[in-house]
Structures are given as C-alpha cells and as structure tokens.
Amino acid sequence: MKQGPWRSVVLRVAGFFLLWVVLTGTYRTDLAAGLVAALAATWVSLRLLPPSIGRVRPVALARLALRFLRQSVVAGVDVARRALDPRLPLRTGFVVYPVGLPPGPTRHAFTTLMSLLPGTVPAGLHSPGALVIHCLDVEQPVTAQLAAEEALFAALFGEPHGNG
Amino acid sequence: MADFLLVAASFVLATVAVGLVRILRGPDKADRIMAAQLLGTGGIATLLLLAQATSVPAAVDVALILALLAVFISVAFVKKGVIRSQMEGA
Amino acid sequence: MALDAVLAVLVVGVAVWTVAARDTFAAVVGFVAFGLLVALIWVRLAAPDVALTEAALGSGLTGGLLLGASTRLGRTEAEATGELPGGLLQFAAATVSVLVSAGLIALVLLLPEPAPTLAPKVAANIAATGLQNPVTAVLMAYRAIDTLLEVMVLLLALVGMWSLAPDHLWGGAPGRREPADPDGVLTFVAQVLLPVGILVAIHIFWVGSVAPGGEFQGATIFAAMWILATMAGLANTPPVMRRSLRLLLIAGPAVFFAIGLAGFAIAGAFLAYPADYAKLLILIIEIPLTLSIATTLALLVAGPPEQEPQR
Amino acid sequence: MSLALDALTFLAVAAGGFFFLAGTVGLLRFPDTLSRLHALTKADNLGLGLIVLGLLFQMEDPFAALKLVAVWLLTLLAGGAVTQLIAHAALGGRSAGVTT
Amino acid sequence: MSIAILYGLCSAVLVGLGLFALITHPQPLRKILAFNLIGSGVFLLFGVVAHNGAAAGFGGDPVPQALVITGLVVAFASTALAVALLLRLFQETGRATLQSDD
Amino acid sequence: MIEPLLMPGSATAGGFLLVLAVVLPVLGVLLSLALGGRHAERIALILMPAGLAVAGATTAAVWRTRAVLQYFVGGWYPPLGVAFRADGLSAVMMLVTGLLICGIGLFARVQFASPEQGEGRAPFAFWTLLLAIWGGLNAVFLGGDLFNLYVALELLTFAAVPLVSLDGRAETIKAALRYLLFALLGSILYLLGAVLFYGAYGALAIVILSGRVRAEPVAWAAIALMTAGLLAKAALYPFHLWLPPAHAGAPAPASAILSGLVVKAPFFLVVRLWFDVMPGQPQQAAAQILGTLGAAAILFGSVVALRQARLKLLIAYSTVAQIGYLFLMFPLAVKPVTGHPWSTFAWTGGVVQAISHAVAKAAMFLAAGLIAEALGHDRIARLAGIGRALPVTVLAFGLGGLSLMGLPPSGGFVAKAMLLSAAVSEGQWWWAVVVLTGGLLAAGYVFLVLARSLADPVEPLRLSATISPGRQAVVLALALCAVLLGFVPLRPLELLQIGRPV
Known part of the structure; x- marks a missing residue:
C-alpha cells in the first residue's frame, strides 16, 4: 500500500466531483466550484477516515452490489409478507453472530448493509467479536446467511474473512 | 402522468400519516425516534414524486436535505434523548 | 388537491399532538415531524427556497436544540405538568x-x-443584480439591509447566550464535550456522511444564485454537519475567546459592510452594487457570510460555555 | 414508446406505494419496537427505491435521473446506519437477553 | 377551494393552537415550542400571500418568501436564546418554571 | 406608472447620516466581537461621541431643511427597496438616545471596567450589547419599512434581554426569560400584522401604505395585531408583568437603558402606525381603549410602586406608571376637535413625556444604583443617612422625581401640562383626573424615598463602597437635563412637526 494514500485521495476527489456533477447537473454545472467542493469534501473525509482500507476490487464490488439489490428487494418483500399476513408470522428474537471483520469502518459498513438485509437488524455488541442481531424470524438460518454475506463483503478487499 | 404521480404522492403521504400516529404514541422513546426515519423516507418519496409531477426540480434538493437531516435528527434523538437520560438515570 | 388536503390535516394533527402530548420529549418529536411536513407545504406553495430553510433550520436545527433541552430538563419538566392551570384559564385561553x-x-x-x-418589479430589476434566483435577489440586493441586520441578530443572540456563562467558565468551550468512540456506529455515520453533507451544503449554497438555495440553507447544513461531528465526539467546540473563531464569526458581516460601504463610492449608495460587478460582489459577500452564519448557528445550538477554560 | 415507459412508471410507482403501505401496516401490527424498526427500514427503503425506479423512466435529463439515484443511495446508506443506532437505543444500550 | 385558502386556514388554526399552548402550558419549554408553532402559522400566511402574488413567471411573489427566510432565522435565534436562558435557570435553581417563588 | 427603481445617489442631501447612525454602532459590535477584551470598552467609548455627532448632525439637517431626510438603501426605491427616513420625531428621539447612551456609558465605566488582562464576561457583554442597543434604537427610529422595523425590533430585543441577566443571579435569569417570551410574542403578533398589510396592499413601506390603506377589516386587524404586539414589548398594563423584575434586576446602567430607552421603541412604533400608516381613519374607540389601558397603568403602577420595599423595584413600577402617560396621547390626539392630530398638545405632550421620562428615569436608576452600591442593599426602610453620605446622588434622584410628578420646572411638567390642557380642550376631562392622580401618587413614592434618605440614621451609616464624585456628577447632569427640558421654549417643538403628513 505504498502509493495507497495518493490513490485513495485521487479516488475520493474524483468520487466527490462526480457527485457534484450529478447534484448540480440539473441546474448548470460549475466545474470550478465543483472542484473546490470536492476538495473540501475530500479534506473532511481524509481527516475523519484516513485511507487505510486497501484497494477495493471492482468485480467483487459489482457482485456485492447486485446481491445487495436483490437482497434488499427480498427484505422488503419479506417484511411486507409478514406484515400483511393475517396470522402475523413473527418469531422475533436475538442471535449472537461472531463477526470476523475487524472493528471500525469496515465492520460498520458491513453492519449497515446487514440492517438492510432480510430479517436482520444489528443492535450492538455482545462481546468484542460478537454482534447482537435482532431477527424477525429466528428460525431462519440467520447465521449461515450472514456468514455468506460477510464472505462476499470480505472479498471486496481481498482479505480472508474470519468466519466459517 | 402528472395526475397519477400526485395521487401516488398523496397515497405515500397518507401511509406516512398513519405510521406517524402509531410511532408518536410510543410508548418507548425509541419508537418515537423512528419518526424522523419514517418522515425522512416517506417525505423524500413524496417530494420526488412532486418534483416530477409539478416540474419543480428544486424539490429534489429539498429531498436531499431531508435525507441528511433525517440522519442528523435521528442521531440527536439517540444521542441526546436516550443515551444521556440513561446516564443520568432517568 | 387530495395531496394538499392530506397534508393540511396531517400538519394540523401533528401540531395538536405537539400541544397536547404530556411528555415533552414526545412533543419535541412531534414538532420535528411538524417541521418536515411544513417543508412539504412550502414546496406546494411554490416556495422551494423556504422549504429548504424550513427543513434544515425550522425542523432540523431547532429540533436538535429543543431535544437537547428537553432531555436536560428531564424529570423537572414532567413534574411541572403538575402545575396545570385551572379550568377557567384554560377556557379563557381556548x-x-x-x-x-x-x-x-x-x-x-x-x-x-x-x-x-x-x-x-423583482423581475424587471433582476438583471441589475446578476442573479437568476429572485429570492436571493431580494435577500442580497433589494433588501440587503434586512439580511445584514438579521445576521447581526444572530451574532447578538450568540453574545447574549455566551454572556449567560458563569464567570469562571468564561473563555471555555461551549456545550459539553462528548466522548469519542472510534469504533462506534456513530463515528462511522459521521465518517461517511460528513463529507457528503459538506458537498451538499456547498451545492445548496452555490446554486442559490440561479436556483432555490443560498447562504442560509447551505450554512444550516454546514452547521448540522459540524454538530453531528461534535455529537460523535470527533470534534470539540472551540473556546469562545479564540481569536480565529471570533474572526470567523464576523468575517461575513464584515465583508458585507465593507462592500456595502464601498457602494457609497462605487455605486452611489450604501449596499448598492455596480451593475457589471453585482454578481461577483454578491458572491464575494456570500462565501464568508455562509461560513459566519454556519459557525453562529452551530454555536447557538452548542449553548453557553460549559467547559473549563484552559489557562 | 412513451406509453410503454408510462406503463413501467405506473407499475414501479404503484409497487413502491404498496411497500410504503406494507411498512405502515407493519408499524401498526408488529408487537415490539425492534420489529417495527424492521418494517420501517426495509419496506420503506424498497418503496422509495421502486418509486425512484419508476421516476427514472420519466426523466429526460440523465443528470436529473442520476440525482434521483443518488438521493436513494444516500437514504439507504443513512437509513442503514441510523437503524443500528435506533436499535441500540431501543435495547437501552445494554446487551439483550440473547438466544443463540 | 384553492390551495392558498386551504393553507391559509391551516395557518390560522396553527396560530390559534400555538396561542392556546403559549397561554396554558406552564413549562417554559412548551411555551417555546408554542411560540414556534405560532411562528410557523404566521410564516405560512406569508407563503399564502406569496402564492396569491404569483406573477411575472414566478410561482410566487419572491418578496414575502425572502422575508420568511429572514423570519425563520430570527425565530431560530430566539429559540436558541430562550433555551439557553431556561437551561441556565435550571442549573441555578434546579427548577424550570417561571412561577415566582415568593 | 413606471418608476425607475434603481437610481444611484438617490437620497436627500445628508441622507448618508441615517446610514451612519445605524452602521456605526453595528460596526462597533462587530469590532468588539472580533477584538474582544478591553477593546470592547474602548470601541464603545470612541463611538459614543461619533454617534452623538451623527445624531446631532441629523437633527441639524432636519431642522435646517425643514424636510424629511431620507435614504434609499442600495439605491432601491420602495416598495422593492428599504428606505431610512428621519422626520423631526426621529431626529429628536435619536438625539435623546445619543445623549443618554453617552451619559450611561460614562457612568458604566467603573462598574463594567475591563480587566487589565484577558476578557471579562460582563464587561465584554455589556459594551457590545450597549452598542447593539444603540444601533437597534436608531434603526427603529429611522426605519421606513414595516419588515425592516421588525428586524430592528429583534435587534433591540436580543441586545436588551441579556443585559437583564448580566449578573447571573437566578432571579435575573428568570426575569430575562420572561421578558424574552413576552418580547417574542410581541414580535410574532407584529409580524402577523405586517403580513396582513402586505397581503392586502402589496407594500411594507410606511409612506406607500399610508396612501393605500383604506378603512376596512384587514387594515384594522393588522393594526390591532401590531399594536397588541408592541404593547407587549412596551409593557403597557396588563402586559407589564415582565417589566418590574427585569428592570429592577438588571445592573443599574442596564436598567437605565432598558427603562429609559428600550421600552420607548415599541411606543414610537405605535405612534408611527397610528399617525403615519393609518392617519385619518376612524379609530376613536380603539384610541379610548389605549387610553384606558394607559390610565390603568398609571394608577396601578403608581399604587404598587408605593408599596415596594426595594428602591429599584419602586422605580421599575414607576416606569410601568409613566408608560401609561404615553398612551394618553392616543384618545386625545387621534381625532382632535381642531387641527391635525400631530399639531395637538396631546401629541406633542406624549412625545415630550417619552423624552423627559427617558432622561429622568435614567438618572433615577443610576442614582439608585449608586445608593445600592454604597449601602450594599436597596431596602427603602434602611436608607436613612444616605442623603448625608451621597447628597449629590440623592439630589439627582429628587430632581428626576420632580419630572415624574410633573412639577415645574421639569420636562415632565411640560408633558403633563400639555396632556392636561389637551384633555380639557378635547372635553375628555377624565384623563385630566388620571394625570393629576398619577402625579399625586408619584409625589407619594418619590417623597417616601426622599424622606427616608434624609432622615437621621439610628446608628452611624457604614458604606460598603465609596462612590467617586465623577459618577455622581454624571447622574446629576442627567437629572439636570430632565429639569432643563422644562425650560425649553416651545419653538423647538416645531422640530417634532417636520415631516408630518399634511
């Protein structure tokens, strides 16, 4: 990761600049102002989150995004089904999930994703390496499913993931 | 099309209204905290529909602010409304 | 129209809740919801500039402020419900x-x-201001004096608020210091969202000359993001006697005054802009003004100095 | 062409509205705070996504379309992150009675 | 009924509600909330007037709209100062009431 | 009708003075905030003569040209732009304000002396807020636009409220909060009226409104709401609840500003509304209501003042009473039997009352501050001997009291005599009874204080602080001004008539 920081600075500036173009494009994009805005946003972003996460693999990202889109539809449908079913089929409860990702932004990115996945909302830490997950249906194979998601997520950075 | 989008906006707003009644009644603070989330998402949907139906592109910017503000308010709710009152034993 | 009917009923309903709720926290939540809904009304009334302000300032920052207060007052507020006024007063008030x-x-x-x-009249004269957003033209040109004095009102509110500090805390930083939790979710929220928020704030500010938006709305988002950072413990408020803070606070109105007074010489009147440079001059005013307003708003939420000054 | 696009918009927006409705029903029927949180987050975010999808078919300006997507992504990100905070708050910041 | 009249009615009701709350609620914080409700009602009336004044290609008269923005900022400053006073009062006395002790 | 809206340099000669009158103090606030520490005091002291000079120059210009000075800010004409206007009334109010601020500022140098090093909370806040009040007052007196006046009123409120709680005691914080809540209600009612005017007539500029306003429900409602809001800010009975604790609790120089000047701003605006925005409309019934409230304030305030145990509270309740006199102007001047409303004795008397009360009350509050400082308390029952210890201060208090009672020679005498003769000539004798009764009651509470002060102490008086002659001299000078106002020949009162609509 020797040239890592610069790479990620450039990537962030580019990303924020793109966002600027998207936001102001409807009116009249002013690129000079956009560059200033992107630099400001990057500066804040670098101060809060120094570039330390290695490089992201585009293929893995695409795979994750696709899976995520599908899963968020499943999640919505799942909730809708349970809510509209006259019998209200809920078996709520908590599950402890041992997470392999290191604490910090990476893990939180994963838990953020998790809270949009079907049936799960992370609700805190049980112990340093174990998340408390609230489930709508504890009879689903929640742990296995989460492990699969985590594997996909970990593949993003090319890291071996810690959990089954 | 505009009429349909307006009807859709009214519908979304109506569902938000009903949800809001439920949430405001509590009983937990955590229930009430969800109001910002509910109005954030529902309000954004309404605004986006309105922006298209009435050709007010600026409504999308309002939606953008709503998305940011929903986070701000939720964090304030959680941080100031719940965590502190626990620290102070209320 | 159906939409408006729903909206009107909903707004009034939430307002009733805000008035009637026994629990102050619940009333404040109701007020925030109320503000967000009023922002929708402003869109319906073809006033997106106001909608932006209402959502960000009227609902967002005000909500955060009241929420902090309701929590701090906590049980006393609940006790105070015991002193409800008599039926006669209620009847008279009603x-x-x-x-x-x-x-x-x-x-x-x-x-x-x-x-x-x-x-x-606004339309006929807008060319002279170099702006395309009529609301910004009113705020920065036709009624610039109102805007200038209003920023002074904000600053005075801040001076007044600071003056409430106990003497031994004068010079300290406003508000309480929040503990940082580097591995917490809140930190993550701030890490990801703050830069995006900054970008959006600049966007809202920047388009203000051609489209709904402007310095007040942009500044409010800046302030909200700053407060988010302090709530996450990632930043602390600066001590009130710090010179750079003071300069930041006055930068906007000072530049406004400077260009306004220069107007005597270059455009024939206080707060007048020469037609060819109007847009540029307004921009030169607006940039520091946005920063000053943002700082003032954030500090108004933070409250009077509560941290021991460092001697 | 325009008719087909209108039909797609109609379908997607209607579906979006349906999920908002489902979310609200969930809010009303689910028995505890955390379950209601599920209903709110998942159903409403999907509803918003579908409405954005529907509106995309009406967009002439590609920037405007991308902006809608950006708003949706921001909402998702924000919603996902804040949901954890609320869940944590609902538990009162303590570890829950846990069944594995 | 035009939407201007609908929201005009809305604004009238909000002013009344806020006034009622301002008079009857003994807690200062609720009074501050009530003041904000009245403020919203008054600002909405500006919005209605602006909407009725749509002309020259503008969806509304920009002057009252700009005045509302100024008003909202001032209302925020008022709320902030009032809250600060209230919290200081609470710190000093442990109570948050305007009732006099003597 | 096509009118050029943007016209560079479009102001009457000397119009820039109006801008300076507002801008100088406000710039001072900015500088104080930026530099902090001792600079706040220095900036205030430097700006005081400058501001007074601007007020003097404005008055001179109005007097010389016999016309309204005006300035179109940014070169934009109303209704789109905002104009500052100075008629005779504005000029006089500005001049009095300048004089009082200078006097009070000199007086406050000891009490709010800046520390040698660093920044003191109270001095920093006091000097900054003093300048802000000055700017706010000038903006109110010069404002020609209802919304600009709203912002000016808010500027004043935000500067005045923190002054009340400057010493940080719990009861003053409570008083400040109550003051703020009343003031905010007042502002919002004022704003509600303003939007009704705009909605009905499409303008906020007073000059334009006066030509467009018709006698119809919208206008009545607007003016009623605005008047109600301003009454709450002016503390007219029954909206007086907030005033006594706030004015009595503030530090003496702050009390002097608040009682002498700040409550006059909303009164000034009521005069503007009734005589400039809606001249010549049938308002006799409404004016009777205002007069009745004024009468109630006189009687209630004076009686309660008599029963106070603390000197500063007594003076504060006397303010409640004296504000009442201001509003007797309305029933007597709105529809005079002969002549214009503003050429009546009642109108002039009301304005003279505002001025003379400002000066007299400032002197009395400052005197009370010195007495409290010397004794360490302000209990009236334990004042004995102070007359011998601080004779100049007690003399100043007595001279100020002369004006409150309405005895010659004093500004108060001129004012009350004018009100009396107006009551007689208008055939509304009942107001005369109120004026005379109020004078008797004022005599009662002033003599109560003087008698106690001049009495021999039971045990030798021990002063907890020595008071410098310089501060006593400032107070005496103010009190003498209040007396001198009684010698002013009637000629300068013509100044008040300049710029009145004909």
Missing part, C-alpha cells in the same frame, strides 16, 4: 385562541386574490 383563529380565517378569505405583488 376562547381567545378560537377567536383569533376565526378572525384570521375571515381575513384569509378576505385577502384579495390575485394579491398585489412585487413579483413584476
């Missing part, structure tokens, strides 16, 4: 309120429609 409402309803129905309007 009578007065109903009369006022009824009178206003009558007046609303009496208001001429179409109303007398300054819109044509």
Whole structure:
C-alpha cells in the first residue's frame, strides 16, 4: 500500500466531483466550484477516515452490489409478507453472530448493509467479536446467511474473512 | 402522468400519516425516534414524486436535505434523548 | 388537491399532538415531524427556497436544540405538568385562541386574490443584480439591509447566550464535550456522511444564485454537519475567546459592510452594487457570510460555555 | 414508446406505494419496537427505491435521473446506519437477553 | 377551494393552537415550542400571500418568501436564546418554571 | 406608472447620516466581537461621541431643511427597496438616545471596567450589547419599512434581554426569560400584522401604505395585531408583568437603558402606525381603549410602586406608571376637535413625556444604583443617612422625581401640562383626573424615598463602597437635563412637526 494514500485521495476527489456533477447537473454545472467542493469534501473525509482500507476490487464490488439489490428487494418483500399476513408470522428474537471483520469502518459498513438485509437488524455488541442481531424470524438460518454475506463483503478487499 | 404521480404522492403521504400516529404514541422513546426515519423516507418519496409531477426540480434538493437531516435528527434523538437520560438515570 | 388536503390535516394533527402530548420529549418529536411536513407545504406553495430553510433550520436545527433541552430538563419538566392551570384559564385561553383563529380565517378569505405583488418589479430589476434566483435577489440586493441586520441578530443572540456563562467558565468551550468512540456506529455515520453533507451544503449554497438555495440553507447544513461531528465526539467546540473563531464569526458581516460601504463610492449608495460587478460582489459577500452564519448557528445550538477554560 | 415507459412508471410507482403501505401496516401490527424498526427500514427503503425506479423512466435529463439515484443511495446508506443506532437505543444500550 | 385558502386556514388554526399552548402550558419549554408553532402559522400566511402574488413567471411573489427566510432565522435565534436562558435557570435553581417563588 | 427603481445617489442631501447612525454602532459590535477584551470598552467609548455627532448632525439637517431626510438603501426605491427616513420625531428621539447612551456609558465605566488582562464576561457583554442597543434604537427610529422595523425590533430585543441577566443571579435569569417570551410574542403578533398589510396592499413601506390603506377589516386587524404586539414589548398594563423584575434586576446602567430607552421603541412604533400608516381613519374607540389601558397603568403602577420595599423595584413600577402617560396621547390626539392630530398638545405632550421620562428615569436608576452600591442593599426602610453620605446622588434622584410628578420646572411638567390642557380642550376631562392622580401618587413614592434618605440614621451609616464624585456628577447632569427640558421654549417643538403628513 505504498502509493495507497495518493490513490485513495485521487479516488475520493474524483468520487466527490462526480457527485457534484450529478447534484448540480440539473441546474448548470460549475466545474470550478465543483472542484473546490470536492476538495473540501475530500479534506473532511481524509481527516475523519484516513485511507487505510486497501484497494477495493471492482468485480467483487459489482457482485456485492447486485446481491445487495436483490437482497434488499427480498427484505422488503419479506417484511411486507409478514406484515400483511393475517396470522402475523413473527418469531422475533436475538442471535449472537461472531463477526470476523475487524472493528471500525469496515465492520460498520458491513453492519449497515446487514440492517438492510432480510430479517436482520444489528443492535450492538455482545462481546468484542460478537454482534447482537435482532431477527424477525429466528428460525431462519440467520447465521449461515450472514456468514455468506460477510464472505462476499470480505472479498471486496481481498482479505480472508474470519468466519466459517 | 402528472395526475397519477400526485395521487401516488398523496397515497405515500397518507401511509406516512398513519405510521406517524402509531410511532408518536410510543410508548418507548425509541419508537418515537423512528419518526424522523419514517418522515425522512416517506417525505423524500413524496417530494420526488412532486418534483416530477409539478416540474419543480428544486424539490429534489429539498429531498436531499431531508435525507441528511433525517440522519442528523435521528442521531440527536439517540444521542441526546436516550443515551444521556440513561446516564443520568432517568 | 387530495395531496394538499392530506397534508393540511396531517400538519394540523401533528401540531395538536405537539400541544397536547404530556411528555415533552414526545412533543419535541412531534414538532420535528411538524417541521418536515411544513417543508412539504412550502414546496406546494411554490416556495422551494423556504422549504429548504424550513427543513434544515425550522425542523432540523431547532429540533436538535429543543431535544437537547428537553432531555436536560428531564424529570423537572414532567413534574411541572403538575402545575396545570385551572379550568377557567384554560377556557379563557381556548376562547381567545378560537377567536383569533376565526378572525384570521375571515381575513384569509378576505385577502384579495390575485394579491398585489412585487413579483413584476423583482423581475424587471433582476438583471441589475446578476442573479437568476429572485429570492436571493431580494435577500442580497433589494433588501440587503434586512439580511445584514438579521445576521447581526444572530451574532447578538450568540453574545447574549455566551454572556449567560458563569464567570469562571468564561473563555471555555461551549456545550459539553462528548466522548469519542472510534469504533462506534456513530463515528462511522459521521465518517461517511460528513463529507457528503459538506458537498451538499456547498451545492445548496452555490446554486442559490440561479436556483432555490443560498447562504442560509447551505450554512444550516454546514452547521448540522459540524454538530453531528461534535455529537460523535470527533470534534470539540472551540473556546469562545479564540481569536480565529471570533474572526470567523464576523468575517461575513464584515465583508458585507465593507462592500456595502464601498457602494457609497462605487455605486452611489450604501449596499448598492455596480451593475457589471453585482454578481461577483454578491458572491464575494456570500462565501464568508455562509461560513459566519454556519459557525453562529452551530454555536447557538452548542449553548453557553460549559467547559473549563484552559489557562 | 412513451406509453410503454408510462406503463413501467405506473407499475414501479404503484409497487413502491404498496411497500410504503406494507411498512405502515407493519408499524401498526408488529408487537415490539425492534420489529417495527424492521418494517420501517426495509419496506420503506424498497418503496422509495421502486418509486425512484419508476421516476427514472420519466426523466429526460440523465443528470436529473442520476440525482434521483443518488438521493436513494444516500437514504439507504443513512437509513442503514441510523437503524443500528435506533436499535441500540431501543435495547437501552445494554446487551439483550440473547438466544443463540 | 384553492390551495392558498386551504393553507391559509391551516395557518390560522396553527396560530390559534400555538396561542392556546403559549397561554396554558406552564413549562417554559412548551411555551417555546408554542411560540414556534405560532411562528410557523404566521410564516405560512406569508407563503399564502406569496402564492396569491404569483406573477411575472414566478410561482410566487419572491418578496414575502425572502422575508420568511429572514423570519425563520430570527425565530431560530430566539429559540436558541430562550433555551439557553431556561437551561441556565435550571442549573441555578434546579427548577424550570417561571412561577415566582415568593 | 413606471418608476425607475434603481437610481444611484438617490437620497436627500445628508441622507448618508441615517446610514451612519445605524452602521456605526453595528460596526462597533462587530469590532468588539472580533477584538474582544478591553477593546470592547474602548470601541464603545470612541463611538459614543461619533454617534452623538451623527445624531446631532441629523437633527441639524432636519431642522435646517425643514424636510424629511431620507435614504434609499442600495439605491432601491420602495416598495422593492428599504428606505431610512428621519422626520423631526426621529431626529429628536435619536438625539435623546445619543445623549443618554453617552451619559450611561460614562457612568458604566467603573462598574463594567475591563480587566487589565484577558476578557471579562460582563464587561465584554455589556459594551457590545450597549452598542447593539444603540444601533437597534436608531434603526427603529429611522426605519421606513414595516419588515425592516421588525428586524430592528429583534435587534433591540436580543441586545436588551441579556443585559437583564448580566449578573447571573437566578432571579435575573428568570426575569430575562420572561421578558424574552413576552418580547417574542410581541414580535410574532407584529409580524402577523405586517403580513396582513402586505397581503392586502402589496407594500411594507410606511409612506406607500399610508396612501393605500383604506378603512376596512384587514387594515384594522393588522393594526390591532401590531399594536397588541408592541404593547407587549412596551409593557403597557396588563402586559407589564415582565417589566418590574427585569428592570429592577438588571445592573443599574442596564436598567437605565432598558427603562429609559428600550421600552420607548415599541411606543414610537405605535405612534408611527397610528399617525403615519393609518392617519385619518376612524379609530376613536380603539384610541379610548389605549387610553384606558394607559390610565390603568398609571394608577396601578403608581399604587404598587408605593408599596415596594426595594428602591429599584419602586422605580421599575414607576416606569410601568409613566408608560401609561404615553398612551394618553392616543384618545386625545387621534381625532382632535381642531387641527391635525400631530399639531395637538396631546401629541406633542406624549412625545415630550417619552423624552423627559427617558432622561429622568435614567438618572433615577443610576442614582439608585449608586445608593445600592454604597449601602450594599436597596431596602427603602434602611436608607436613612444616605442623603448625608451621597447628597449629590440623592439630589439627582429628587430632581428626576420632580419630572415624574410633573412639577415645574421639569420636562415632565411640560408633558403633563400639555396632556392636561389637551384633555380639557378635547372635553375628555377624565384623563385630566388620571394625570393629576398619577402625579399625586408619584409625589407619594418619590417623597417616601426622599424622606427616608434624609432622615437621621439610628446608628452611624457604614458604606460598603465609596462612590467617586465623577459618577455622581454624571447622574446629576442627567437629572439636570430632565429639569432643563422644562425650560425649553416651545419653538423647538416645531422640530417634532417636520415631516408630518399634511
């Protein structure tokens, strides 16, 4: 990761600049102002989150995004089904999930994703390496499913993931 | 099309209204905290529909602010409304 | 129209909740919801500039402020419900309120429609300001003096608020310091969202000359993001005697005054802009003004100095 | 062409509205705070996504379309992150009675 | 009924509600909330007037709209100062009431 | 009708003075905030003569040209732009304000002396807020636009409220909060009226409104709401609840500003509304209500003042009473039997009352501050001997009291005599009874204080602080001004008539 920081600075500036173009494009994009805005946003972003996460693999990202889109539809449908079913089929409860990702932004990115996945909302830490997950249906194979998601997520950075 | 989008906006707003009644009644603070989330998402949907139906592109910017503000308010709710009152034993 | 009916009923309903809720926290939550809904009304009334302000300032920052207060007061507020006024006062208050409402309803129905309007005059003169957003033209050109004095009102509110500090805390930082939790979710929220928020704030500010937006709305988002950072423990408020803070606070109005006074010489009147440079000069004013307003708003939420000054 | 696009918009927006409705029903029927949180987050975010999808078919300006997507992504990100905070708050910041 | 009249009625009701709350609620914080409700009602009336004044290609008269923005900022400053006073009062006395002790 | 809206340099000669009158103090606030520490005091002291000079120059210009000075800010004409206007009334109010601020500022140098090093909370806040009040007052007196006046009123409120709680005691914080809540209600009612005017007539500029306003429900409602809001800010009975604790609790120089000047701003605006925005409309019934409230304030305030145990509270309740006199102007001047409303004795008397009360009350509050500082308390029952210890201060208090009672020679005498003769000539003798009764009651509470002060102490008086002659001299000078106002020949009162609509 020797040239890592610069790479990620450039990537962030580019990303924020793109966002600027998207936001102001409807009116009249002013690129000079956009560059200033992107630099400001990057500066804040670098101060809060120094570039330390290695490089992201585009293929893995695409795979994750696709899976995520599908899963968020499943999640919505799942909730809708349970809510509209006259019998209200809920078996709520908590599950402890041992997470392999290191604490910090990476893990939180994963838990953020998790809270949009079907049936799960992370609700805190049980112990340093174990998340408390609230489930709508504890009879689903929640742990296995989460492990699969985590594997996909970990593949993003090319890291071996810690959990089954 | 505009009429349909307006009807859709009214519908979304109506569902938000009903949800809001439920949430405001509590009983937990955590229930009430969800109001910002509910109005954030529902309000954004309404605004986006309105922006298209009435050709007010600026409504999308309002939606953008709503998305940011929903986070701000939720964090304030959680941080100031719940965590502190626990620290102070209320 | 169906939409408007739903919206009107909903807004009034939430307002009733805000008034009637026993629990102050619940009332504040109701008020925040109320503000977000009023922002929708402003969109319906073809006033997106106001909608942006209402959502960010009227609902967002005000909500955060009241929420902090309701929590700090905590149990005392609950106890205070014991001192509810007698039935007679309630009845009298209800009578007065109903009369006022009824009178206003009558007046609303009496208001001429179409109303007398300054819109044509705004349109006829907008070229001289170099702006395309008529609301910004009113705020920065036609009624610039109101805007200037209003920023002074904000600053005075801050001076007044600071003056409430106990003497031994003067010079300390406002508000309480929040503990940082580097591995917490809140930190993550701030890490990801703050830069995006900054970008959005600049966007809202920047488009203000051509489209809805402007310095107040942009500044409010800046302030909200700053407060988010302090709530996450990622930043602390600066001590009130720090010179750079003071300069940041006055930068906007000072530049506004400077260009306004220069108007005597270069454009023939206080707060007048020479037609060819109007847009540029307004931009030069707006940039520091946004920063000053943002700082002031954030510090108004933070409150009087509560941390021991470092000697 | 325009008719087909209109039909797609109609379908997607209607579906979006349906999920908002489902979310609200969930809010009303689910028995505890955390379950209601599920209903709110998942159903409403999907509803918003579908409405954005529907509106995309009406967009002439590609920037405007991308902006809608950006708003949706921001909402998702924000919603996902804040949901954890609320869940944590609902538990009162303590570890829950846990069944594995 | 035009939307201007609908929201005009809305604004009248809000002013009345806020006034009622301002008079009857003994807690200062609720009074501050009530003041904000009245403020919203008054600002909405500006919005209605602006909407009625749509002309020259503008969806509304920009002058009252700009005035509302100024008003909202001032209302925020008022709320902030009032809250600060209230919290200081609470710190000093442990109570948050305007009732006099003597 | 096509009118050029943007016209560079479009102001009457000397119009820039109006801008300076507002801008100088406000710039001072900015500088104080930026530099902090001792600079806040220095900036205030430097700006005081400058501001007074601007007020003097404005008055001179109005007097010389016999016309309204005006300035179109940014070169934009109303209704789109905002104009500052100075008629005779504005000029006089500005001049009095300038004089009082200078006097009070000199007086406050000891009490709010800046520390040698660093920044003191109270001095920093006091000097900054003093300048802000000055700017706000000038903006109110010069404002020609209802919304600009709203912002000016808010500027004043935000500067005045923190002054009340400057010493940080719990009861003053409570008083400040109550003051703020009343003031906010007042502002919002004022704003509600303003939007009704705009909605009905499409303008906020007073000059334009006066030509467009018709006698119809919208206008009545607007003016009623605005008047009600301003009464709450002016603390007219029954909206007086907030005033006594706030004015009595504030530090003496702050009390002097608040009682002498700040409550006059909303009164000034009521005068503007009634005589400039809606001249010549049938308002006699409404004016009777205002007069009745004024009468109630006189009687209630004076009686309660008599029963106070603390000197500063007594003076504060006397303010409640004296504000009442201001509003006797309305029933007597709105529809005079002969002549214009503003050429009546009542109108002039009301304005003279505002001025003379400002000066007299400032002197009395400052005197009370010195007495409290010397004794360490302000209990009236334990004042004995102070007359011998601080004779100049007690003399100043007595001279100020002369004006409150309405005895010659004093500004108060001129004012009350004018009100009396107006009551007689208008055939509304009942107001005369109120004026005379109020004078008797004022005599009662002033003599109560003087008698106690001049009495021999039971045990030798021990002063907890020595008071410098310089501060006593400032107070005496102010009190003498209040007396001198009684010698002013009637000629300068013509100044008040300049710029009145004909």
